[in-house]
Amino acid sequence: MNDKCFDIGTIQAFLDGELAADVLEGVSHHVASCDDCAVFLAEAEEESAIAFSALDQEFNTLVPTQRLWTKINDSIQKEEKTFWQTVAAFFSNQTTVAFAGMLIVFSIFTAMINLESSDNAVDVTKNIPSDQSLAVPTVDLGIPVLPIKQDSPLAQNNKKTDIEKSALIASNKTDYRIIKTTFVKKEISPPRIVNSPKAKGQVSGPAPSENVPGEDSYIRTIATLKKTVDNQKDEVLKSSARFIFERDLAVSDDAIKKMKAQVRTNPNDEASKQILRASYQNKIDLLSSVADKTELMASLK
Amino acid sequence: MKPQMNIVEPRRKSEIFLILYSLVFLFLFANAFAQTGKVSRNENKIPAEKSILVDAKINISMCVSEGKVKVNGWERNEIRAFVSEGSRVGFEVRKKNEQTKTPLWVEVVGFETANNKNSGAEECLSGKEIELDVPRNSTVDIKGSASETTINSVSRARVKYISGDIFLNNIAQGIEASTFEGDVTVENSSGAMNLTTTTGNIVAFNVNPKEIGDIFKSRTSSGAITLQQLEYGQTEANSNSGSIRFTGAVQNGGQYNFGTLNGSITLSIPQNSSGKLDATFGYGAFDSELPLKNVVKPNTSKTQSLTAMLGSGDSTLNLKTFSGAIRIKNSNRR
Numbered sequence: 243m244n245d246k247c248f249d250i251g252t253i254q255a256f257l258d259g260e261l262a263a264d265v266l267e268g269v270s271h272h273v274a275s276c277d278d279c280a281v282f283l284a285e286a287e288e289e290s291a292i293a294f295s296a297l298d299q300e301f302n303t304l305v306p307t308q309r310l311w312t313k314i315n316d317s318i319q320k321e322e323k324t325f326w327q328t329v330a331a332f333f334s335n336q337t338t339v340a341f342a343g344m345l346i347v348f349s350i351f352t353a354m355i356n357l358e359s360s361d362n363a364v365d366v367t368k369n370i371p372s373d374q375s376l377a378v379p380t381v382d383l384g385i386p387v388l389p390i391k392q393d394s395p396l397a398q399n400n401k402k403t404d405i406e407k408s409a410l411i412a413s414n415k416t417d418y419r420i421i422k423t424t425f426v427k428k429e430i431s432p433p434r435i436v437n438s439p440k441a442k443g444q445v446s447g448p449a450p451s452e453n454v455p456g457e458d459s460y461i462r463t464i465a466t467l468k469k470t471v472d473n474q475k476d477e478v479l480k481s482s483a484r485f486i487f488e489r490d491l492a493v494s495d496d497a498i499k500k501m502k503a504q505v506r507t508n509p510n511d512e513a514s515k516q517i518l519r520a521s522y523q524n525k526i527d528l529l530s531s532v533a534d535k536t537e538l539m540a541s542l543k
Numbered sequence: 544m545k546p547q548m549n550i551v552e553p554r555r556k557s558e559i560f561l562i563l564y565s566l567v568f569l570f571l572f573a574n575a576f577a578q579t580g581k582v583s584r585n586e587n588k589i590p591a592e593k594s595i596l597v598d599a600k601i602n603i604s605m606c607v608s609e610g611k612v613k614v615n616g617w618e619r620n621e622i623r624a625f626v627s628e629g630s631r632v633g634f635e636v637r638k639k640n641e642q643t644k645t646p647l648w649v650e651v652v653g654f655e656t657a658n659n660k661n662s663g664a665e666e667c668l669s670g671k672e673i674e675l676d677v678p679r680n681s682t683v684d685i686k687g688s689a690s691e692t693t694i695n696s697v698s699r700a701r702v703k704y705i706s707g708d709i710f711l712n713n714i715a716q717g718i719e720a721s722t723f724e725g726d727v728t729v730e731n732s733s734g735a736m737n738l739t740t741t742t743g744n745i746v747a748f749n750v751n752p753k754e755i756g757d758i759f760k761s762r763t764s765s766g767a768i769t770l771q772q773l774e775y776g777q778t779e780a781n782s783n784s785g786s787i788r789f790t791g792a793v794q795n796g797g798q799y800n801f802g803t804l805n806g807s808i809t810l811s812i813p814q815n816s817s818g819k820l821d822a823t824f825g826y827g828a829f830d831s832e833l834p835l836k837n838v839v840k841p842n843t844s845k846t847q848s849l850t851a852m853l854g855s856g857d858s859t860l861n862l863k864t865f866s867g868a869i870r871i872k873n874s875n876r877r
Binding site: 483486487489490493494497500501504508510511512513514516517520521523524527528531534535538539541542 | 606608667686687688703705721723724739741742762764765781783784802804805823825826841843844845846847848863865866
């Protein structure tokens, strides 16, 4: 080794091909004439070979190129879109979303109004035993109600229009009627029912209510309380108390149902009337207890 | 360098002071906030105890949020309140006697009234044990929720709970007790009674009217009602799905109205009892150990019922059950 020998950095750079052309030539000439540097270069070359062989796998690993990514993306885009993707794409537009939201709110609002109006149409057939008749109270407009049997043609023709039903009512004077109260309001329009002498004879006065005296008051009170309690019972009653409450309510309802049937069968059955009243009162007390509890809890907050 | 140092140092000082002031302010604010919320709590679990001189016929009102409550009547004209492991205690005088200037109406609250006026502290007492010693002639009015409440030897008691059992003993002039989840037990008391529970039982033993016209009323939804040695002119017991048991003498001229839907009604009365019996037992049964006269059973209804006479018919017995049994037992046999 002499003063002209190159250091390891230059040798390594020579092997890596990183030297400038003039230096590269100088190194080549020197290595050709200097045994020490030749050996040094050979060792360095050997080390590099070992290192490259060890890292061969890493160097040969396929790295996704931009072109590859583009291909992948193209393939994905070419795939058929799912239903939900289509929906998502549809709703990605803010204006569309706003319009859809408004439409949904409007629909819910309309549905609620419709439901409410249909709730007001009380189906009186629900509470009537199959083998019994029921006198329906007169409507607000003073038109009396005709009795119609359950198995009459009217009952069989529920799908008919209101006017058709009205006509049937006029022709079925002896039948008992079971209809919705909303229907009664509509039937005022056909004049032939009102003006018919036969119909007049049939419907000369309001049908007497078969309810036990005071029953209407019980029913109204229960309806009012139930509305209040239904909104509050989830908050006020724990699960165990809720279970007991529902069970007791079912007991009352069962007694009311059975005693009501008894009273309908025999309106002079005083024993059944007494139990019916007691059952109504129990139900009212039960519902009141929840309302009272709510009130007390609110006063303590 | 020297003039530069002179400029930097005061700035650093002011920054440090600003930070310190901020910290102190934050600490004070947090402390005040904590005080507002927890001012009524007894942090060290030291029992809170207070007393106040009052009129002999004092009205005491109190709200309880949790704990075991004991109210005891004593001979002093003084209220002593004790709360362990819970809130503090204080008295708010609502009304005073114009002549003696002693309180006529005191509200027992869960904070020290002298220190916490308008502080928003909780009014309800809470703790492991809440004890009140009150004058014997006092009227006690408690509402809230407690694990168990015992009121002993006072003039009147009014208790209204969301939940918790109520025991009332030696109440001289009437009781009004209601709990939505819990039992109500009354012993050795007198006056008008109104006992209500939703899911609990009612027990009344040796309870009498104080004045003519005092009524005994009891109502439960799903519990049983047990009445023993009652001497009221009018006794009412109603349950939705529980049973009713009455043991004792039937008062001459008394009116007894017992009703249940799913439970049974059992009367254990002396052989010489006298009354008009009106029993409706729906789909249930009827049985009497005492001889009945003038028995009338209407056959027109599926709902079973009968009317009959016991002895000379001095009292009225209205018994109604929808699907339970009515039993009249002879108490002399036991």
